[in-house]
Amino acid sequence: MTRVLLLGGTTEASQMARALAKAEVDAVFSYAGRTAAPIGQPLPTRIGGFGGVDGLVGYLRTERITHIIDATHPFAAQMSANAVDASQMAQVPLIVLQRAPWQAGPGDNWHSVPDIAAAVSALPEAKSRVFLAIGKQNLTAFAAKPQHQYLLRLVDPPEEPLPLPDVSIVIARGPFGADEDERLMTEHRITHLVAKNAGGSGAEAKLIAARALHLPVILIDRPALADRQETDSVDRVMEWLGHAGTERGV
Ligand code: NAP
Numbered sequence: 732m733t734r735v736l737l738l739g740g741t742t743e744a745s746q747m748a749r750a751l752a753k754a755e756v757d758a759v760f761s762y763a764g765r766t767a768a769p770i771g772q773p774l775p776t777r778i779g780g781f782g783g784v785d786g787l788v789g790y791l792r793t794e795r796i797t798h799i800i801d802a803t804h805p806f807a808a809q810m811s812a813n814a815v816d817a818s819q820m821a822q823v824p825l826i827v828l829q830r831a832p833w834q835a836g837p838g839d840n841w842h843s844v845p846d847i848a849a850a851v852s853a854l855p856e857a858k859s860r861v862f863l864a865i866g867k868q869n870l871t872a873f874a875a876k877p878q879h880q881y882l883l884r885l886v887d888p889p890e891e892p893l894p895l896p897d898v899s900i901v902i903a904r905g906p907f908g909a910d911e912d913e914r915l916m917t918e919h920r921i922t923h924l925v926a927k928n929a930g931g932s933g934a935e936a937k938l939i940a941a942r943a944l945h946l947p948v949i950l951i952d953r954p955a956l957a958d959r960q961e962t963d964s965v966d967r968v969m970e971w972l973g974h975a976g977t978e979r980g981v
Pocket of ligand 1: 739740741761762763765778779780781782783784786787803804806807808811813814865866894897927978
């Protein structure tokens with residue numbers, strides 16, 4: 732019998748969950764538990780870490796998981812690396828559902844950087860107004876440039892004081908529209924955008940807005956991960972399940 736573990740936390744994971752539910756595939760949706768009220772899913776849902784690779788291997792065995800779909804965010808490198816290791820250790824096949832990275836087009840003024848530290852270095856020394864569109868993690872690194880006024884957009888209000896001295900916070904959950912983001916960036920007189928190259932349409936609005944406003948974008952590249960079977964198509968994952976599950980039935 733096929734039984735899927737879907738590692739979620741993205742728009743793509745929610746799309747995948749709908750397809751699995753529609754096809755009546757036995758599946759469990761897994762959230763890390765980073766947001767206070769995660770979006771409801773049409774699948775049985777578990778919340779919280781597994782306890783590293785060993786914990787995940789134990790979970791796969793206990794729950795008799797036959798297939799893993801890693802639809803986590805392209806920057807969720809730890810979870811994705813654990814999924815690769817656990818897949819090998821427990822002999823459970825893994826596929827990655829992930830959107831393609833964004834590519835600069837005409838009118839874009841993008842500076843690609845390899846990681847958070849390089850993004851901090853790429854910001855100017857002169858006081859600027861920075862839309863730091865990277866979520867709530869990794870903010871501490873930007874304390875090295877405390878002269879800037881930072882704008883953050885978060886899903887939940889922060890529970891602890893932020894490490895940045897001059898910060899405005901907008902509480903909102905995407906997807907966002909380009910007009911909406913242009914308004915936000917104009918209102919806050921933003922001079923620089925810092926973002927992760929997540930790809931996909933749900934988070935692209937800020938880049939479209941930056942293009943319209945002729946703003947420089949410091950775009951953080953995705954972390955490198957082991958070679959994995961990857962696709963950006965929910966249908967392709969369904970085929971993979973059908974193909975891989977022929978002997979056991981889907
Ligand atoms: P991470 O650094 O790769 O993961 C850290 C730990 O969190 C993992 O080792 C695992 O704990 C747990 N974890 C992460 N994703 C999980 C999942 N789907 N189900 C169960 N446990 C999970 O991940 P992150 O960057 O903190 O991201 C956390 C979640 O937020 C992910 O699910 C991701 O899809 C979503 N997200 C991340 C970003 C981003 O920019 N990083 C943006 C949007 C959404 P154990 O080792 O204990 O198993």
